[in-house]
Amino acid sequence: MKLLTVILALLFLALASDGQSTEQPATRVGKTTQPTMPTQKPATVVPTTQPASKAHTEGKATVVPTTQQASKAHTEGKATVVPTTQPASTAHTQGNATVVPTTQPASTAHTQGNATVVPTTQPVSTAHTQGNATVVPTTVPTKAPATTFSPLRTWSVSDAHGNECILAQFYAAFSGTYKLKDKSTGKFAFNMPENAQVDKAKSRCGSATESAILALSWYQTADTFTLEFTMDPQTKMFQLKSANVSLTHTEAHFPNSSATGAVEYGGVPSEVFFKTELGYSYKCTAMEQIPFKEHAFAITFTDLRVQPFQVDKTFGKESHCPADFPAHWGLRDSKGSYCLLADFELTFTGEYMKKDKKMYPFEYVLPQNAAIDNATSQCGSDKEPEVNAILALTFDNGSSFTQVFQADNKTKTFSLVNATAVLVHSPAHFPDSSDAGKPVTYGGMVPKKFPTGLGSYYKCSAQEKVDFKTKDKFALSYTDVKIQPFDVKDTFGEMNQCSDDTPKRRPAVPPVGHFNISNTKGICMMMQFGAQFIISYQMGNHTKSREGYYFPNITVDTEASTCTDTKAEFVAKFSPEGKKTEKDWTMSLTFTMDKDKNYALTNFTLRYVVDAMYFPGVNASTHDDMTVSNGTKRYDSTAGNYYMCKANQNITAKEVVATFTEMKVQPFAQEVKKGGFGDPTDCAADNDVSNIVPIAVGCALAGLVIIVLIAYLIGRSRTNRSGYQSV
Template identity: 25%
Template sequence: MEPRSPSPACLLLLLLGASGFFQSYAVEVEVKDASNTTCLYAKWMMKFLIRYETNSSDYKNITLDLPSNVTHDGSVCGNDTQAALVALQFGEGHSWSNNFTKNNETYQGDFVTFTYNTNDTALFPDAKRKGPITVVVKDNMLPVHLNNVYVCHNADSFETENVVQIFWNVTLQAFVQNGTISKKESRCRADTPTSAPTVLPTIANVTTASTSTLSPAPTATPKPVENPDTGNYSLKSGNKTCLLATVGLQLNVSKDKPVLININPKTTSADGTCGNTTATLRLNDGNSTLIAFTFVVKNTSVSVPKFYLKEVNVTLLNHLNGSVISNADNNNFSKWDTFLGSSYMCRKEQTLEINENLQIHTFNLWIQPFLVKENKFSTAEECFADSDLNFLIPITVGMALGFLIILVFISYIIGRRKSRTGYQSV
């Protein structure tokens, strides 16, 4: 759990009125495997600073401390293929979890998920939005050797739009070997000798910062974003390939101002499910984007049914602090349809409208989610945009021939008229 420190101004907004900043209960989790051997250990302190809207449309700031009675149901050991998970439940419907993945000789945090429940009227009196609210944050923890314990004494934080998560006195080891907590330590950045000491904001220093006049930075002309690289993705069912996809992907995020983000196929992994009538391809770029494409088969009663793209789900994380920029879903598509047993191809750029703030641009698309044979694409049906290229040449040639015929015909008529004029009697 290695987060980024929030800005002092944002912290102050949430800390005003809070007393005893570091007064919180420590939580300790020890997970054991089927043989009653310790496989995961964690002990740390944390608290949450939350800003919420009231029914009168103003905003209140509260501090959520860990109580003494915390449960950790659902925590799992993990292995080479399954992530380890620390899961907590506390208070009136609040929960927190962090999962850890193993990669060769190291492990590291993946995503931190925090859910707070505004139905807890003691914490959120007069909350306008009722019910659980979930915040997902990318964990920036550096890789730790498998036989090392991760230690971070200094306070560090995750900051999202309305929530700041603060951690300190962290001791953690995922994928414990031989049931024994290691004595070798890997320290966080905040504990390194060169790191600045933790300084909590005060009214004085924030006021000074807010009244200072900063010179505007020169505006640089943004460089145009190039088309994305084309990636090759596949899924297997047993030993057989069941889905093939070749595509370049570009996201267009326009919540505040349009931002184009290319998906890098070199850092993107694919997983999903294959079925007789439904298939899902999930792409994870390992940094900030999760995309899921769902295909279905329609008209199963006919001799040769068709498949098409029905749903696209996108979870977009801010690569700077891991906060969720967008979690969008559109399940009403009817795109990329062709006959079952064939593949669909579109070399030209296409646009998928996920919602008003998010689009996906596809390039060099070639997809076959069903009935893949011998790990190869079947005969492709090309999109209309590609077909335009095939029609353009014959249409152009036909038009040229038409004009030529018209010119010849006009010349012939003029020639005949001149000929008749020459034989008239005087």
């Protein structure tokens, strides 16, 4: 108002005088910054290997310990024993854990009683004697011995009628820690013996109401390995419920152990494993590890195939684990490791000439069975400032598609720089073509596409078009892209998502809710706000998506909220947008008062459910409880005052971005003597907006004053000119 008064006074003075003067008001330019959104492998397990040693005698029993070299079949009594061999395996990385499964060469089998025992064998080292016991020291070889793969054992469980109800094949290795006699911690790692047998007394078929159990035992039943499975009759899926191992602490596997007898390991995994449709077999050729917190215990499977509950004489169709196929196309280097991963759907479009000399449009979809041309494809390297990685695909008897990715090791980024298609003009795709049967080249150089940091992968579900602007109007249309051509560590790295991948459905404008919380002293918390949540999640096909929901203004359960003199916690149970009658989501806002009577929001937590009802594209059987939180201090005010912010305020917690708007919160309402809200504490974002408004009004009025003054001066000038002319 003061500014307006000054302006009007100046206008009056200007009109009352014959002088010419103008006044330019200062213009303030506010700078608005957008808040940045922060972005977000178990211990190195090397299963130890056991050295070979010579056979020794204990009483009347001849014991053949582990051996390194294969031996010929031999006869003990009337039993002919044929030695078996264990497969070699490849060390791999799981997370930060390097897992090197033990490889076991052929060994000499022997007979104990009526049982034929095939002992496990390990790399060569020298056995030694402690008292009457032959001790086989553990060794970790620097290079796995060359061995041949032995056939996988198939374990089965049958019902009372002899019908098989569980089938399983796998190699397993156990690793973890144990207490030594000197109270320090030792590590163990060894393979499950080949001679493990099904314990029929402990195994069972299972049903919709009872779990299925495969129990294996060895060493005269002292050691056991039990896998328990459950099924969901509604979704018709099965999964692993628990994995328990009982291991006898022998000197061979647990040197100097403080324990005697058997020790229990394993339990219920913290994640879901082996989840598959009933009637199908879960298969994982790659190594899959189940970790447990206690004893740092882990079970590592290789060449796993398991099928409980519904079995029709043999394994059913295979449902592979994600590790078996990290990408639709995976290029490997000379060591057999992945160096380039790519998933995408692609359509070629353009025009071609028919025999009538006229141009006609074509559309050619890249077949999903396109194969990698290893002769043309190449892995990238990080040794040069700029280097290329090439993925060449061949398909349809002579057609090919080649993409060249360039890495800039100075900026640590990569991009697509060339895409060339050679399409054979077949009648199916190019009817009546003037180049019938001939390969025609399309495409070429590309202005850098898919820019992404090295070690990350580029993802875009939305369609991305590459137009080459040529006479034949050739273009590429990509969808569902996942590409990582450099720095691949077994699977895709961190995701770099394209800007076009927005949530499939943005939330409606969040309604503002009004919530009062009371304790024995009366109202202790008053909350007014609207909120929405944008949540990233993984769909059933292992691709990322996002979904948005708002916090309801009604049907909210706040009974779990609490108030004290120094801590106020607003806890709200709800179902987003009323999708369910069950309130299965929970949001909590924790405010803390310090000794100086200043308070702030000190923690935000959201517990939400990932299932097919809330998140389109997830498997129907998925029901995961997720909890995220952010403990950054924000929304400061003082006792007796309330925090107010009309502008949007974002809180990021892992996969969740929560946006609050129209906030008016008084978490310590008991500090207001007269009741109700106290004095407001405005947020900085609102102050920026409130300053812009008067500045804009002032500038507009100043502009109006200038226009009026100019018009007045022009009018005076014309009046004076006409007076001179009359004189």
